[in-house]
Amino acid sequence: MPSNVCAVFCTDGRGKNPTQAGRDAVTRASFGCRPMTCTSRYSVRSQAMYCSEKSLSLAYRVLQRTKGSEEHRYFMWNVETQAKLQEGPTCGLVALSLAADQAMNRRQVTSEFIKFSDDLDCVELLRQARQRGYTKEGEMFSAHQLAKLATDYYKCQADVTSFSPENPKEIVSGLLDQDMYVIPYDRDKNNEPCLMGGHQAHWAVLTGFVTPIVIESPSLFQKTLYPNLFTCISDDSKIIKENLNSFLSVDPERIFFYARHGMSRHLALWPYSILKASNENLYEVDPSRAAQNDKFILPPENELKSCLCSKLLRLSKKQ
Structure with a gap:
């Protein structure tokens, strides 16, 4: 499984965080694999799966605190990286x-x-x-x-x-x-x-982003088990980029960037x-x-x- 994570999501419409079981189900459906068995080009272990779940959960939490986020769908892309401590x-x-x-x-x-x-x-x-x-x-x-x-x-x-x-x-x-x-x-x-x-x-270091989208190319996405949550049918960044202008709505006030830095083991989203x-x-x-x-x-x-x-x-x- 590639180390890139891509997903489109919005809140559950009730202003509540999804359960951990729900997140796990979404992730399994998104990647079409069982938990803790997927691999990436970085590792033969479950590092990509672990980080993918973390980055998705982080996006949920941040968006729940963002006023008006329930009115939008969001597209997420993040390259999984290893933390380095200074x-x-x-x-x-x-x-x-x-x-x-x-x-x-x-x-x-x-x-x-x-x-x-x-x-x-x-x-x-x-x-x-x-x-x-x-x-x-x-x-x-x-x-x-x-x-x-x-x-x-x-x-x-x-x-x-x-x-x-x-x-x-x-x-x-x-x-x-x-x-x-x-x-x-x-x-x-x-x-x-x-x-x-x-x-x-x-x-x-900026490693990924979360941004509102307008879905005008439904063939690029598929539904998951979670309401209003979509994943990319293709995880090929070239295909996504070719269709970028057709569905990406980059609002500077609503775009977030994933980041890593030397003072923390944890991924950030700002x-x-x-x-x-x-x-x-x-x-x-x-x-x-x-x-x-x-x-x-x-x-x-x-x-x-x-x-x-x-x-x-x-x-x-x-x-």
Whole structure:
């Protein structure tokens, strides 16, 4: 079974979460397999099934808290990834390694998570970043330097772009192409995006999305055992992308992106509008960190506007 998860769903119309048994039944019907027996290109174990259930359940929970979500059907696509836990301020290197593993199809996932010091790529990225004068402790305050590490170490295409009105659809299209996106944002105490002016700058990887749809191509979907829940008849991203414009309704206020980052083992799902606002408010380095300029490699005058603010790093295989 492929590691990509795709589903179309809406709430049960009563504002209640489905039962675990219901979710399990939906997942079994969606993938046409028995629980804990499916495989992916990453593992011969049940990792893909476990993550698929988690990502679907996460979407349900988030949408239940979203006002007006019961009025829409939603399409979900997520690439299952292994969590990597940072050690020290190495969030950027962890995010780069995690994204490159998927974009380059380099990694076989055999456990729920891996620590920084146990990941040979992360350790080597830190060594090279130090050698180039990008970092001292693992901190990365430049999207362009992170892109340079990606192209030199992973031999992949790494493009730094800025946010624009077309970004949501471009990101969705890129994710369907198996590209990965690394994004800086301000991290709140619960790891979600916030507005701290860059004082809590952090890095995350976008692995998938949840977005409203208008079903105009019913042949692409099939019903499951759960009311108003649909899955893709094909899990081929090329087929889905070919029909993207016919059923995708990318409303920036209602699209969500799945994310992973080095501070948690758990997959996250954040509203695009909040993530974008957080990314665009990265102005300066935390003054308490700036006072330790002998310990870290900091940007000139401690400002982040030119190196992190509104930046997005896209990783893909070289053509």
